[in-house]
Amino acid sequence: VQLVESGGGLVQAGGSLRLSCAASERTYRTYAMAWFRQAPGKEREFVAAINWSGSNTAYADSVKGRFTISRDNAKNTVYLQMNTLKPDDTANYYCAAVQGVGPYSDYHLYDVWGQGTQVTVFS
DSSP states (O other), rough: EEEEEOEEEEETOOOOOEEEEEEEGGGGGGGGEEEEEETTTOOOEEEEEEESSSSSSSOOOOTTTTEEEEEEEEEEEEEEEEEEEEEEOOEEEEEOOOOSOOOOOGGGGOOOOOOEEEEEEEE
């Protein structure tokens, strides 16, 4: 499976963005999915994850209550709705996938990655 992210951009603090991650195969429906992010000079960090059916999710404490992960298996797409954005949310956001139930927050478990989409939040 291949993953293609979209939806990044430049937004003022307090604003919203929705990221999308489109998978190339229907077998995506058997994959647990997640979003990670990486800012310059920092480690890649977990943002949110969702299990294969969409019934279970997990979030980093830093985004809980502001971000929502969801998936539409009919469209082979996973989303990250980001609200009340802060400058600290500025990073390159990556979609990741792994066959399994999920959700998983450990990036070492994921074996399929997208190319990333840049999110920049200015104050």
